[in-house]
Amino acid sequence: MVTMDIHRIFRLNGSLNSKSGLAKILCSNLDSFDPFKDACFFDKSKVDIKSMVDISVAIKGGKYEVTSGLNHVPEFVAVYLISKGLANIDSKEIQNG
16 A cells, blocks of 8 residues: 555654554664664653553553553553554643643
């Protein structure tokens, strides 16, 4: 599919994949490349999300247990789950900015 779809071939370096929240970056060594560590640019600042599922996420060198309902997680976990359609940002978080 990727080679036939011109929208997937050309991505701006540093742009985010809308289905994972991971960045498009240059990979110089495929054997040592870990997209869940190397292509994850968000920091550990915590945000509130509302998860629709119970899920375990291994990302950026850690393992995070997320339960259905309200969770306080690092930004990179929130971006990943929201991109996958498994969570939403907590509306109180938006109001309090």
